[in-house]
Amino acid sequence: MKQSLFHAKVLLFGEYGILENSSGLSIPHNSYQGTLKFQSTSSKEFSYSNLELKKYYKFLLKKKRKNLVSLDLYKLHEDIQKGIFFHSNIPQGYGIGSSGALVAAIYEKYATNKLKKCVIKKEQKHIISLKRTFSQMESFFHGKSSGIDPLICYLNIPLLIRSKTNISTIKIPFLKGRGAIFLLDSGIPRTSSMINFFLKKLNHDKFKKILKEEFFKYNEKCIEAFLKKDFQVLLKHVKSLSAWGFHHFRPIIPEKFCKIWEEGLFTNIHYLKLCGFGGGGFMLVFTPDYDLSKEKLKQYTTEVLFRF
Known part of the structure; x- marks a missing residue:
């Protein structure tokens, strides 16, 4: 075959x-x-x-x-x-x-x-x-x-x-630089589908309104900056997206990574966001300095997807 x-x-x-x-x-x-x-x-x-x-x-x-x-x-x-x-x-x-x-x-x-x-x-x-x-x-x-x-x-x-x-x-350019988008392995497989968490939140008109007015806007700006290869602006909008996700999706962020997520927002060393449905598995990390991020996260497995 x-x-x-x-x-x-x-x-x-x-x-x-x-x-x-x-x-x-x-x-x-x-x-x-x-x-x-x-x-x-x-x-x-x-x-x-x-x-x-x-x-x-x-x-x-x-x-x-x-x-x-x-x-x-x-x-x-x-x-x-x-x-x-x-x-x-x-x-x-x-x-x-x-x-x-x-x-x-x-x-x-x-x-x-x-x-x-x-x-x-x-x-x-x-x-x-x-x-x-x-x-x-x-x-x-x-x-x-x-x-x-x-x-x-x-x-x-x-x-x-x-x-x-x-x-x-679309075509994704091959670039080299200090910055990176990489996967962070939580070491915890998702045990069940987290989509029900999201669908339940959608039942609330207030959350649906916030999703469209805030998440959609941050998400769109991130994509726009990425396509323009404006990575300084990208990191700015990813920070907003990361903060939004930390606030609204915290129940599906693995507990041991909540501190790392929050510290990233405070220090600007890197910003985390969900990869897939959350609850475990990989997380996405955006950083202006991959070597620094890798050192900070040296106890975890990381895998580079894109350099800039």
Whole structure:
């Protein structure tokens, strides 16, 4: 079987907000990837993944009966019986698209009437259509999905999300400098979906108003500064975004990182923000001086995504 690799992703800006039709900027993260493969001998990874694929198959079968997805589920079921599983080094519950990569892999192998990736990348209407499909497919894992994670994992290119119906491909420059955007490993996998925390907050009109008036504004300014390569301005707006997140999302920030988060805002050494749904996994860190930040956080594992 030809094995296609599907890489992880990082949503630099727009966590939670894209579910409410705000902007986002997402990039592939090629250090982690997964692929569908067959296993002839039993292992812990195989047993767990194959069992999860059986559950996922039943979910997709219901979606197909409602004409929401177009997949060759007979072939998927057959392959599950033969021992197919998702072989991946993408950590689960870390906010970098472990479920997105799996969804992308299932679509690649079992989708019917599939367009070539080169065609999808060129026309926005195909990107939007594919995002809708991925939204349905990934809802199994999170209850509600924007479809962006599998889209990034499938196309493996940076995407600029302006709204649910306005998504375009972009190029991220390769730069060198003291500053950096990097991942900070909390060492704590997310144990459950944190999206319910956000959805409950959305039930309150006051929070929804604050989200649109403050979060959307800070988020938009961060994206604008990043695209203009104005990193001094970027850090200024990231600080506002980090402070906002600390105030409104504190219950889903791992407790031992609350002090680090708050100290960063006070000292301006670095600014933290959620990566994915929160509750554990990776966090994103923005710093004007990576060496200094790395020294301050030397007890934790860090991984650079972008230098400036």
